[in-house]
Amino acid sequence: MRLAFARRRPGRRPIKDQVVEARQFSARALTAFLIVSAALLLLVARFVYLQVIAHEDFVTRSVNNQVKVLPVPPNRGLVYDRRGRPIAENRPAYRLEIVPEKIDDLEQLIGELGRMVELPEDALERFQRARRQHRVFDSVPLKFNLSEEEVARFAVDRHRFNGVEVVPYLARYYPYGELLTHVLGYVGRIDEDDLDRLNRAGRAGDYRGTTHVGKLGIERFYENALHGASGLERVETNAQGRTLKVLERQDPRHGTDLVLSLDVAVQQAAWDALGDRPGAVVALDPNDGSVIAMVSKPAYDPNLFVHGIGSADYAAILAAPGRPLFNRALTGGYEPGSTIKPFIGLAGLELGVINDSDEVFSGGEFYLPNVSRPYRDWKRGGHGSVNIYEALEESVNSFFYQLALDLGIDRMHDYLAQFGFGAATGIDLLGESEGVLPSRAWKRANFGEPWYPGETVIAGIGQGFNVTTPLQLANGLATLANDGRRFEPRLLFASKEPGDAQASRNLSPLMAQMPVNDPAHWDTVREGMRRVVYGLRGTARAIAPESGWVIAGKSGTAQVAAQALDEDMDEDTAAHLRHHALFIAYAPFEAPAITVAAVVEHGGGGSAEAAPVARAVIDAWRAQEVRR
Amino acid sequence: MKRLLPAWVKWPQLDLPLLVGLFLLMGLGLVVLYSASGGDIGVVHRQAVRLGVGMVALLVLSQVPPHILRIWTPWLYGIGVLLLLATWFFGTGRATNRWLDLGLIRFQPSEIMKLGVPMMVAWYLHPRRLPPDFLTVLGSVAILAVPAVLIARQPDLGTALLVAISGVFALFLSGLQWRVIFGLAAAAVAAAPALWMVMKEYQRQRVLTFLDPESDPLGSGWNIIQSKIAVGSGGLFGKGWLNGTQSRLEFIPERHTDFILAVLSEEFGLAGVLFLFAIYLFIVGRCLYIAALARSTFARLLAGSLGLTFFVYVLVNAGMISGLLPVVGVPLPLVSYGGTSIVTLLAGFGILMSIYGHRNFIR
Numbered sequence: 001m002r003l004a005f006a007r008r009r010p011g012r013r014p015i016k017d018q019v020v021e022a023r024q025f026s027a028r029a030l031t032a033f034l035i036v037s038a039a040l041l042l043l044v045a046r047f048v049y050l051q052v053i054a055h056e057d058f059v060t061r062s063v064n065n066q067v068k069v070l071p072v073p074p075n076r077g078l079v080y081d082r083r084g085r086p087i088a089e090n091r092p093a094y095r096l097e098i099v100p101e102k103i104d105d106l107e108q109l110i111g112e113l114g115r116m117v118e119l120p121e122d123a124l125e126r127f128q129r130a131r132r133q134h135r136v137f138d139s140v141p142l143k144f145n146l147s148e149e150e151v152a153r154f155a156v157d158r159h160r161f162n163g164v165e166v167v168p169y170l171a172r173y174y175p176y177g178e179l180l181t182h183v184l185g186y187v188g189r190i191d192e193d194d195l196d197r198l199n200r201a202g203r204a205g206d207y208r209g210t211t212h213v214g215k216l217g218i219e220r221f222y223e224n225a226l227h228g229a230s231g232l233e234r235v236e237t238n239a240q241g242r243t244l245k246v247l248e249r250q251d252p253r254h255g256t257d258l259v260l261s262l263d264v265a266v267q268q269a270a271w272d273a274l275g276d277r278p279g280a281v282v283a284l285d286p287n288d289g290s291v292i293a294m295v296s297k298p299a300y301d302p303n304l305f306v307h308g309i310g311s312a313d314y315a316a317i318l319a320a321p322g323r324p325l326f327n328r329a330l331t332g333g334y335e336p337g338s339t340i341k342p343f344i345g346l347a348g349l350e351l352g353v354i355n356d357s358d359e360v361f362s363g364g365e366f367y368l369p370n371v372s373r374p375y376r377d378w379k380r381g382g383h384g385s386v387n388i389y390e391a392l393e394e395s396v397n398s399f400f401y402q403l404a405l406d407l408g409i410d411r412m413h414d415y416l417a418q419f420g421f422g423a424a425t426g427i428d429l430l431g432e433s434e435g436v437l438p439s440r441a442w443k444r445a446n447f448g449e450p451w452y453p454g455e456t457v458i459a460g461i462g463q464g465f466n467v468t469t470p471l472q473l474a475n476g477l478a479t480l481a482n483d484g485r486r487f488e489p490r491l492l493f494a495s496k497e498p499g500d501a502q503a504s505r506n507l508s509p510l511m512a513q514m515p516v517n518d519p520a521h522w523d524t525v526r527e528g529m530r531r532v533v534y535g536l537r538g539t540a541r542a543i544a545p546e547s548g549w550v551i552a553g554k555s556g557t558a559q560v561a562a563q564a565l566d567e568d569m570d571e572d573t574a575a576h577l578r579h580h581a582l583f584i585a586y587a588p589f590e591a592p593a594i595t596v597a598a599v600v601e602h603g604g605g606g607s608a609e610a611a612p613v614a615r616a617v618i619d620a621w622r623a624q625e626v627r628r
Numbered sequence: 629m630k631r632l633l634p635a636w637v638k639w640p641q642l643d644l645p646l647l648v649g650l651f652l653l654m655g656l657g658l659v660v661l662y663s664a665s666g667g668d669i670g671v672v673h674r675q676a677v678r679l680g681v682g683m684v685a686l687l688v689l690s691q692v693p694p695h696i697l698r699i700w701t702p703w704l705y706g707i708g709v710l711l712l713l714a715t716w717f718f719g720t721g722r723a724t725n726r727w728l729d730l731g732l733i734r735f736q737p738s739e740i741m742k743l744g745v746p747m748m749v750a751w752y753l754h755p756r757r758l759p760p761d762f763l764t765v766l767g768s769v770a771i772l773a774v775p776a777v778l779i780a781r782q783p784d785l786g787t788a789l790l791v792a793i794s795g796v797f798a799l800f801l802s803g804l805q806w807r808v809i810f811g812l813a814a815a816a817v818a819a820a821p822a823l824w825m826v827m828k829e830y831q832r833q834r835v836l837t838f839l840d841p842e843s844d845p846l847g848s849g850w851n852i853i854q855s856k857i858a859v860g861s862g863g864l865f866g867k868g869w870l871n872g873t874q875s876r877l878e879f880i881p882e883r884h885t886d887f888i889l890a891v892l893s894e895e896f897g898l899a900g901v902l903f904l905f906a907i908y909l910f911i912v913g914r915c916l917y918i919a920a921l922a923r924s925t926f927a928r929l930l931a932g933s934l935g936l937t938f939f940v941y942v943l944v945n946a947g948m949i950s951g952l953l954p955v956v957g958v959p960l961p962l963v964s965y966g967g968t969s970i971v972t973l974l975a976g977f978g979i980l981m982s983i984y985g986h987r988n989f990i991r
Contacts, residue, residue, distance in 0.1 A: 016925070021758050024803045025928050029916040032801065032932065036912055036939050040905055043943065046950045050860040051898040058860025065857065066873045238877040239854075 067247065068237045071209030074228030075170055077255030079184065079218065081264045082292070082493055083624070087180055088219070093171035094146040095211075096154070097139035098127070102163030110142070113164070116153045119143055120310055129192075141211055144189075144307040145171055172212060172219075172306050176264060178299035179271055182327045183262060183291075183429070183491060185217020186302035206230055215305065218260065218491060221428050225495065228255040254498040261290030261493035269620030270295040270598075273613040279600040280328035280470040283617050286478035286592045289487025289508030291427070292621060293596075294471070296328040322601075331433040333467040334599055337556030338395045339584045340416070340462030342480060342525045345388050347415035348403045349521035356524045359385045362398035368405075368453055375401050375457050392528025393535040395555065397461050404460025409451055412459060413439035418514045419476035419486065421468055426488035426511065435472055438465035462556060473597035477584045481552075481592035483522055484514030529554050530589050532607075540583065540611040549593075549622050553585030553614060555607035558599075579603070583610035587618045594621045641985035642690060643918060649911045650962065650977060654679050656904065657888075657963035663870045664884040664891040665965070671884060675965050682974030689978025693986045694927040697979065698751055704740065705748040705771075711737035712778040738787045739968045741775045743976055745791050746937065748772075749798040750929035758925065759803035768799050783828055786944075786956035794937040801919070801932040834954050851887070854879045855949045859893040866897030884965045886957060890949045904963075905942075912939045918984045927983045934976045 050058065079088035096117060103109050110124050119142070120126070127142050146154075146166065154166055172187045174180065190198075190213045198204045198213075206229035207213070214223035231252030236245040270281035274297045283293040300317045304310075309317075317324055326332070348354040364382035365374035376397065377383060383396045391399035404412060417423065422437025436442070438459060440451040458464040468476075471489065479486040490508035497504075516522065529552035532538045539555045558580040581603030586595040596614040603609030658672055658679075665671035689697075715737055748771050756764050772795025780788035800809065824832065837849050858874035867873065872894035875883045880890050893901050915935025922928040941961040947953030959966050961973050 016755070016757055018923075018925075021803075021925060022920075022928070024758065025801060025932070026920045028801045028803055029920050029932055032797075032936055033913055033916050036936070037909065039939075039943055040909055043946050043950070043952070044902065044905060046947075046952050047859065047893065047898055047901050050856060050950060051863055051893065051901070054860050055863045058857050059863070061857045062861035062874055065854075065879055066877050236877070239879045244877070 066236050068235055070233045070235055070243070072231040072233050072252045073209035074230055074252035075254045076172065077226040077228070077257045080257070080259045081262045082260065083263060085264050087174065087176055087260070087264065088184055089173045089175060090170035091173045092168060093144070094151050094166050094168055095141050096143045096146060097141050097165045097167050099139045099163045113142070116157065117143060117146060117150045126308070139165060174302045177301045177303060179267060181299040181302045182296040182329060183217055183294050184302065185219040186215055186305045187212040187219050188215040188305050189308055212306070217429060218258070221430055222258060222492065225256040226258065229253040256498070257496040257503070258492060259494040259503050260491050261292060262294065262491065263292050263621065263624055265624055266293040266617055266620040267295060270613065270617045271297065273616035274600065277600050277603060278322040279598065279603070280332055281596065281598045281613060281617060282329050282470045282474040283594055283596045283621065284474045284478045284489055286482040286586065286595050289478065289489050290493055291489050291491045292594060293617060294329045298322045298324040300324040328599065329470045330429055331431060332469055332599065333433055333435055334470070334580055334582065335558035336462035336466050336468045336473060337558045337582055338461055339473060339554050339556035339582050340466065341392060341395065341400050342529055342554050343416050343419055343476060344400055344403060344412060344460055345392060345528065346480065346521060346525045347407060347412060349524060350517045351407065351411060351415065353406045354388065354403060356388055359387050360399040360402045361385045362396050366398045366401045368457065371454065388524060389528045389531060392525070392554065393531035394537050395539050400460040401457045404456050405453070409456045409459060410439050413437055418512065419479050421472055421476055425471055425475045427471060428491050432471070433469050435469050436465050436467040463559060470597045470599050473584050474595050477586055477597065478595040479514065480525065481586040481595055483519065484516050486511045486514065526552055540607040542607070543611045543615040545615070549588035549618060550590065551585050551587040551615065551618060552589050553583055553611060555605070555611060556582035557605055558582055581605055581609035583607065583614045585614040585618060593625065594618055642981050643914065643984040646911065646914045646918070646977070646980065649907055649914060653907050653911070653962045659869070660888055660892045660963065661884055661965055663872065663895060664875055664888050666876065667870065671965060678970050682971045685971055685975040686978035686981060689975055690981035690985055692982055694924060694983050697747065697982070698754065698926045701747045701751040705744045708737060708740040708744040709775060709778070711740065712775060715782065736968055738779045738784060738791065739972045741779065741791045742794065742972050745772050745775055746794040746798050746930055746933035749795040750926045750933065753798065753802045753929055754924065754926035759805055760799070765799065765804065765808065768795065771795060785831055786958050790937065790940060790958065793940055794933050797936040798929045798933040801929050837955070851881045851955055852951050854881065855887055855890040856951045858890040859950055862894040862897045864897050865899050866895045869895050871895060886945065886959055886964060887949055888964050889946055889960050908939065908942045912936070915980055918980055921987045922983050923987060931980050931983045934980060938973065938976070
């Protein structure tokens, strides 16, 4: 059967010698086996090299491969108001991160992600900028604050996106929005300037893994305390960089919680009292220099800046009337007008230029010798003969024209400087304006001109070169109300380190104790201010409270030079609207607990427009204090 | 017992040592595969099923006498060439035209040629006087070159070279004169620049990466670097089964297919590698021994060529994962996870079993 398969050998070919061929084959097979063995030996040599000789090196590389050091960002400290209301919180949120080194075509990827996640137009550009600041193989955030829907949508398609991660984090949130912007400021994404600053301060290491930094306000001023320092985690990761196991952990130092001296209720009262008008309110506790309220209006929502403000939103803020970015309370320079009068009156008494019974006749117009130009009283026909009480109550210009002339500009300057005018108060915020408290030296330095007597006259009613900020006015008044004790105003009321059970109180530094020649002089001025509210002819008698604390105050009207007008004021605007209304007040009269400076821009007369704002703030504070 | 089967069915006469070698290899492969797949028993199951299918092919072919195989050879070769031409026109596959979709099954015609080429060369040399004269060598080269070129055009350079080399081995074993061998080798070296010219961009990239893997550590160099780290960190006795960090943490690419030797090296160290190499060397030696026993030229040349080609897989794969050779898609035979190549390989061993089983018949 099997032999049937045998085939005839082709006859034309030479006869094969099977025996010779078999021997030949065996020789070749042996040769092949030797070659195979030699090749295998070569391979073995290679494996010996890798696994024995270079073993240590590869072990190191294998360990480096799997173990990664990851930063653990600290939780930013929370911020509370004086009553414990949270005013800056951390909320759980998600951000989208990319490891650029793992992506082949970034543009295409961002295009695809854009279909699932709403990305701002300039996402790619911003991402590229952020990327330059990152180390290789660190992830770079593409979008912050993903919506729940976006997180869910990405989760479904996640396997398609190697190198893209949704990362949970704590996002800063300001529950009171624009109400506290000008105090709290906000945090924003770390940019190159911030990095430079951190590097110079040697703090870059504390910021590993941190994406946000305080940009403005309290968030900026207390950045170091609020931020804390990043910890580290040695983790085992797979080739995709996913963490599998935490091997070692150095905990981050979480940020310090801060308690601000602000009272949100008082802040809200001030905000509401200003209404639609641009303006500023600063309220201080004269007993310790703590800031109770600090409002600048209009403002803007700080939450917009936390996740990177879009160009449209930013343009809207820039275009909004009243310049919302401008912090009037801290940097707004206003002519103090008549609110300066109590301080000048006290200067006259303390320096012995007048006493409390000296009278000046007010006839409606005041003349310098040999000068024809009249300096007017606000009341046509004048106030008649007035002493300092009446001069304050009725805000008699002529009295202070005369007093200013008698004091002279330099004595006036030196005395008022003790209340902090013309210098930064030293509050715990950056960018404070110094204002201007003029003197001969100042004018020569700034204008190269001599001082003219007429300038002394108007300086007596707070006009001319005088510029003050609402903060300076409030602090100056606090010094007056507090018998010459002047504090550096402080927003930081207390702080609580992580792990501490209780917050520790932060005390405002006492700046200076003014010399008091005769306490009666101080009482005189303060009595004059009480009469502003309670006197028969008091300029602010309209706000006299029926019940509650006795208020002492002083109104003022700042004239706005034509060139200083806002763009939105045109030539036809009624003259009285070109003036800013000012009012300073403290209460209660017997034991001052709050001093307020209120400015209502384009508000006209101080007593009519700004005094009710100050009253509202005082009432709000009293309500809080009484409830306590 | 024997009565249960018809009288003409002979109980398979298998070469026990070769069979033991194969089972050792497959068993070791499954153990490593379990670790390489991250403890996925499903992968191990599927591989075991494939090995089973391959064993069936082995058993079936072991029953076909070599002279019957010889009669089939031109048909197998012819069909293989036709299918390769078909892939040219109807091929499927992501970037390449390697696969032929026959509705029920998709397969690579190049797999057929892994057996078809050595068989055809052996068939061609069988009736001729050996050592081959010049014309015979030319004919043999033509036989191996046609499918090799077709496969290279798919493009699948690795398989093309393996297919070609299986034919070359048959020629070598037929007693090709050494001067011709050296002459051809010199010609191959001289042709290398020409080969560079016809290479596809990705193929050139692989060669460049091989020459300097650190030039692109995250891109094409990644495979080589991570594989070498896996091997090197394994040391003498390895990190232990299931404990290879490079594989468990997914740093090794293709770790259950082409790079499975890296997993073995990492977890079982040099000891494991030497054990594996010993099995391979034993199998190749046994193949050559069986070839020497064979009584017909066809069987001798075929058996020797299959054994040597099998070893080339090992050489290329091990060279690749240890950074001696560029990355080419060559699996570690009978250990790497993968479909058709396992069946083809075991079918090849079926032929060897047949040659062993029929060693006592002339032709």
